[in-house]
Amino acid sequence: MTGTNIFRAGAVAALAFFIIGNQNENIRLNTRVAAETKSYERAPLAKESSTMPEAIAPLFAFKAGCLLGGVMGKQWLDAQKAAPLIKGGERYRFYTLDGPAGAGEGDKPSSIGAPCEDSLEVRFSVTPGKQGIAIGGEWNAMPRIPAITDTLQTVYREAAAAILKKNGIRNPRVKLTQVLRIDLEGDGVEEVLVSATNYAGGLSPDAKAGDYSTVFLRKLIAGRVETIMIAAEFYPTAKKFNAPNEYAVTAIADADGDGIMEILIYGYYYEGHFSTLYRLIGNKVEEVLACGCGA
Numbered sequence: 001m002t003g004t005n006i007f008r009a010g011a012v013a014a015l016a017f018f019i020i021g022n023q024n025e026n027i028r029l030n031t032r033v034a035a036e037t038k039s040y041e042r043a044p045l046a047k048e049s050s051t052m053p054e055a056i057a058p059l060f061a062f063k064a065g066c067l068l069g070g071v072m073g074k075q076w077l078d079a080q081k082a083a084p085l086i087k088g089g090e091r092y093r094f095y096t097l098d099g100p101a102g103a104g105e106g107d108k109p110s111s112i113g114a115p116c117e118d119s120l121e122v123r124f125s126v127t128p129g130k131q132g133i134a135i136g137g138e139w140n141a142m143p144r145i146p147a148i149t150d151t152l153q154t155v156y157r158e159a160a161a162a163i164l165k166k167n168g169i170r171n172p173r174v175k176l177t178q179v180l181r182i183d184l185e186g187d188g189v190e191e192v193l194v195s196a197t198n199y200a201g202g203l204s205p206d207a208k209a210g211d212y213s214t215v216f217l218r219k220l221i222a223g224r225v226e227t228i229m230i231a232a233e234f235y236p237t238a239k240k241f242n243a244p245n246e247y248a249v250t251a252i253a254d255a256d257g258d259g260i261m262e263i264l265i266y267g268y269y270y271e272g273h274f275s276t277l278y279r280l281i282g283n284k285v286e287e288v289l290a291c292g293c294g295a
Contacts (some may be wrong), residue, residue, distance in 0.1 A: 025256075056085040057137035057257070058106065059289065060092065060122050061275035062130055063250045063266040064070050066291035067109050069121040069276055070136070072258040076288045079120050083109040086136075092124065095253045096132035097180070099145045104128065116293035129259070133251040133264050135278075141253040144261065146182035146193075153179060159218065159227060160196045168236030169210055182252055184261045186281050190220040191280075193230075193263065195248050203272050207235040207244040215247045215265055221283055230278055230285050231265050243269045250275070261286070271295045 056077070059068040077085075079116035088108035094101040104126035113121045128134065137139045157174050164172035178195035185191075197213040214232035218225055231247045251264035255277060263278045263285070272294015278285050 028201055040237055056082060056107075057135065058082060058086050058090055058092070058122070059136070059255055059277065060106070060134040060278050061250070061264060061266070061277075061291060062094075062128055062132050062134065064273050064275035064292050065121060066112065066275065066293065067122055068133075068275065068289040068291050074256075075093070076256070078289060079109070079291055080118070083120055086122075090136045092134040092136045093141060094128050094132060094134050095251055096129060096141050096249065097146055097148060097249070100142055101129055101132060102126065104134075106134070112293055115295055119291055119293050131250050133253055133255070135253060135255060139254065139257040141255065141257075142261075143254065143259075144183050146180040146252050149179045151176035151179050151182055156192070156194050156218070159193060159216075160214075163214065163216065163227065163232075164212060164234065167212075167232075167234040168210075169212060169234060170236075171210075172212070173200075173210060178249055180249060180252070182261065184259075184263075186259050189220055191220075193249055193252070194218065197246050197248075199244065199246065203244065203268070203270060205241050205243055206240075207239045207242055209235060209238045211235040211244060213244070213246045215249060217263075217285060219283070226283070228283065228285055229292065230263065231267065231276070243271070255279075267292075269294070 002138045002286045050279040054073060056070045059070050060071040067079045069078040086109055090106050092106050096156050104124040106124050108265060109120040109122050111117050113119050156179050160174050161172055175198045176196050180193040181190045183190045195215045199211050200208045212234045215230045217228040217230060219228060233245060245267045247265055247267045250266040252261050256263040265276050267274050274290060274292025276290040279288050
């Protein structure tokens with residue numbers, strides 16, 4: 001069950017997974033990688049640097065204000081399973097898209113309260129920011145920092161337009177909100193995360209024709225740039241009271257100490273919000289943890 005399904009009442013998400021090759025972007029990526037890797041200090045591969053925690057390492061999403069869960073050994077634990085193992089006094093490190101953002105101790109998880117009694121919060125000894133993720137592990141969870149780049153780049157606008165057309169929006173209004181370059185796997189080759197959202201008139205209980213929100217990944221695979229969908233919903237026609245979501249990337253960090261960086265996506269709708277943590281496995285993106293609150 002996805003984070004969206006858990007925390008959005010009556011919402012219908014049209015999720016898609018497909019691959020788009022772009023020859024021009026292949027050339028650009030290959031050229032960029034060749035130029036940049038001359039001075040690029042390659043991070044160790046995951047199998048070389050694995051520091052998977054043996055004790056519980058809690059994970060907290062700031063924007064949604066809730067405990068995602070934790071990781072112990074090679075196992076992801078959701079919030080309900082992780083909470084009994086979190087005694088309070090654990091040290092967390094804070095990470096945003098701009099890099100490490102301090103540290104602090106967290107107390108024992110407790111219920112957020114009505115109407116989200118099953119969602120858990122953690123209070124910190126210092127006041128953290130409103131973005132990013134808190135990780136209760138001792139490893140360097142941000143070995144590489146994403147580059148926040150121009151949202152007007154033609155190659156990514158064209159990629160977004162192709163996705164929208166494929167999903168039934170014939171004349172899309174392309175509005176990129178994020179373009180983030182990051183080497184997720186530590187192999188010296190950058191991936192690109194793209195967020196795009198258009199809700200005419202703003203987010204409301206209804207969706208208008210042509211509305212959408214999506215986050216997708218551009219990844220170089222076997223010499224071709226491919227598109228991997230992470231979170232998405234598209235509205236070729238108007239829908240009443242379906243509670244559409246808006247998505248954005250709020251953190252990129254190695255949440256489990258295996259050397260590969262995970263992606264934290266924040267989503268919200270007119271009466272609730274949630275955060276979902278995804279990991280990259282080869283050529284696929286998989287949801288591992290989620291938390292949130294909504295009516």
